[in-house]
Amino acid sequence: MRVSRDNSLSGAGEFGMIARITARMPQGETSLLGPGDDAAVVSAPDGRVVACTDAMVEGRHFRRDWCEAADIGHRAAAANLADVAAMGATPTALLVALCAPPDTPLDWAEELAEGLAEEAALVGASVVGGDTTSSPLLMISVTALGDLAGRAPVTRSGAQAGDTIALAGRLGFAAAGYTVLSRGFRTPKLLVDAYRRPVVPYPAGPLAAVAGATSMIDVSDGLLGDLGHIAAASNVRLDVHRDAFDVPGQMRDAAMALGCDVHHWILAGGDDHAFAATFPASVELPIGWTAIGRVHPAVGTPEVTVDGRTWKGPVGWDHFTKDHNSRYPHAS
Amino acid sequence: MRVSRDNSLSGAGEFGMIARITARMPQGETSLLGPGDDAAVVSAPDGRVVACTDAMVEGRHFRRDWCEAADIGHRAAAANLADVAAMGATPTALLVALCAPPDTPLDWAEELAEGLAEEAALVGASVVGGDTTSSPLLMISVTALGDLAGRAPVTRSGAQAGDTIALAGRLGFAAAGYTVLSRGFRTPKLLVDAYRRPVVPYPAGPLAAVAGATSMIDVSDGLLGDLGHIAAASNVRLDVHRDAFDVPGQMRDAAMALGCDVHHWILAGGDDHAFAATFPASVELPIGWTAIGRVHPAVGTPEVTVDGRTWKGPVGWDHFTKDHNSRYPHAS
Structure with a gap:
């Protein structure tokens, strides 16, 4: 040496x-x-x-x-x-x-x-x-x-009409933290820390597999965009309920102060590394998982809807067609 | 899409x-x-x-x-x-x-x-x-x-005094090709092509393991430098015989024309991805392997010698302390 x-x-x-x-x-x-x-x-x-x-x-x-x-x-x-x-x-x-x-x-x-x-x-x-x-x-x-401990991998292609869409982990925290940092602030710490170090619900992945999840994805580029991969691979429509998501007070306050839409952060913000999965409706969701919507047959093109309607806002992040500052909606 | x-x-x-x-x-x-x-x-x-x-x-x-x-x-x-x-x-x-x-x-x-x-x-x-x-x-x-098909991995740490050092694959070709390119030439094709696409003797790796190789390394940064890793990990001296290496006519001619020492290319040039290994002296070398030296007990610090003497030339490549143009000895 x-x-x-x-x-x-x-x-x-x-x-x-x-x-x-x-x-x-x-x-x-x-x-x-x-x-x-x-x-x-x-x-x-x-x-x-x-x-x-x-x-x-x-x-x-x-x-x-x-x-x-x-x-x-x-x-x-x-x-x-x-x-x-x-x-x-x-x-x-x-x-x-x-x-x-x-x-x-x-x-x-x-x-x-x-x-x-x-x-x-x-x-x-x-x-x-x-x-x-x-x-x-x-x-x-x-x-x-x-x-995999002997289990089949849970891919993006197994979602079935009638399945429950469920989420484990946090959404919108990293996008909120990024926006806070990009505007020159260093608080709220909850949000900034979430951007700096994601809190990933790792055990929820294998738990979902054991429980019989039909599809699963790591939410890295934005929930709606990533659910779009499940919709496309499974040839279904995924409908997400806008009111299914907890919005912490600090995130709501930060969105107000910064003039952002908190649901853009939640539905289209990346980097929290939550997991989204689909489960048969008969399955009791494992610990750490919350229902956020339902799988429907695709009508024509597979798609993701919010409360039954096409979402007009951003859905996520494409690593080649957007620049750094548009990684998060309304970041700067 | x-x-x-x-x-x-x-x-x-x-x-x-x-x-x-x-x-x-x-x-x-x-x-x-x-x-x-x-x-x-x-x-x-x-x-x-x-x-x-x-x-x-x-x-x-x-x-x-x-x-x-x-x-x-x-x-x-x-x-x-x-x-x-x-x-x-x-x-x-x-x-x-x-x-x-x-x-x-x-x-x-x-x-x-x-x-x-x-x-x-x-x-x-x-x-x-x-x-x-x-x-x-x-x-x-x-x-x-x-x-590994059930075999133990062949690491760098198992070389024993008395072992034969052997080589599979080509040495000096990529370094020669790089030097040719860096001087603005595009021929000889044999050398330039060797730099562009290494010809790696992949089967020689598992064959050596089956035959009982005691240590093995991919020669990526230069033979003497990479053998130095085996010497250090095994606490031995590796002595390489300078005349053990075939020197193709085109490489010798290129070295003459460019004013380079062909043995610098062979002993210190990287990127050919030959394999160097040590085998017990009793082992018949597998197909594709040629003896190039012998393992000796370390006298003090583990080292690599050439015909019993410390090598005065370059030994290889360090990715942080040298610049691009010194990746190969005498490249430009």
Whole structure:
């Protein structure tokens, strides 16, 4: 290992940095061979492995002046762990590719690693490997793996007319927090913290699978947009009840103060990583799940409606056709 | 799906682009659920899964004026598939995160996807999932998964004094090709093509594991540097015989013409993705493997020597302390 010449990634060198970062990544039971070799080995007791990947780019998905390094680690991990849980699986491992400018402080990278490892530990997963390379732009790409424990994956294509649409987790909090930050405020803390570190109801994913959910999705880009994927894959109409959502007082107050529509945040805001699923009407919803609507036969094109009508507002986020400032409705 | 407004990623929109790209990614037997849901499902018959990730950044790891999109896909896939094979495993799946400027031609992204899928297909693996996001800078992060078929992973830490050091695959070709390109030439084709698309001896990885290799590594950053990882992890001295390497006539001629030392390319050039391994002296080397040296007890610090002596030239590549033009010795 090289001796650090200064407190930056280039000062520590690739292998010095890797040593510093991996020291922040304790290996849990699912990690059979952790960082330090050509590849990691992760247990896959089910004989299948669930896998997804998601990248975050500075200026587009996060800003270092709005989030601490640990927050960014939590968010990057959460985005992927939530995708695994939304298949009904339990996350087992993360792999992380970090592309960072050479002058990035080593402390920053260590805190990022800690955030990633802490979020993974919430579900018993470990950061088992990764890659670091210098880049003019900071980018973090995370892959999550998970285990289905013998169950079928819960996909987007199984929703049936008559099913109950249900939600686990929070909606609109991250969008509200983003709007608050984008207007130059730093409070209410509830909302700003929700943007910085999503609170993901991970166990609700496998619980839904066990209970017999017919479809499920991680709400990452906005509820209506993401339900649209279920509608399209299942060829149904999903009707959401606008009054089914709790609107916390602080969110309502913030919307009033900022001139925003709180239901735009709830119905179209991303990044909270709630789970939306459909269940047969006969099923008692598992703990943590609340009914928010009903599945109907598609009339022509599959679609999502709100109280029976086409929604006129924004539905979500497209990563190529919108710019950073339109990631959240009415953000700036 | 949106209708494409122009032939770029932003014109097609995120979901239109994903549809176009995934159409280029046939799903093989190991893919139980391919692209299109929150996560993929991949078979892991061994009950364990090998996993690694590797990112490539434009200007640092590739140049669009030197490589076609398909070449870049092949290279990005190969870098990860080789890491899986170097554990003694057979690759099963790739996941790809593509961060690309909105004006990236859709055709380019499709050709990249084809290159990734074609390289994966060489080993029976599929591109099962991924993520696309816009970014000012083009970056590709790939994760590879693999199956050990009941064998122990071959790590870097098992080399024993007395073992034979052996090599499978080519060395110095990519470094020579890079040097040729960086001087403004486009021939010899043998070398330039080797830089653009590595020829990786994938089956040699599992074959070495079956034969009883005690350690193995993917040579991605330079033979001497990468053998240094085995030396350190195994606490041994690895002695390489300089005359053990075939030097093709075209490489020798190119080195002469460009004023380079051909052994710098061979001993310190990266990106060919050869495999280096150690085998007990009693083992007959498997097909495709050639002896290049011997393992000795470490005298003090673990090290790599060439014909018994400390090597004075470059040994490899550090992703944070060197700049692009020094990726290969004597490149420009």
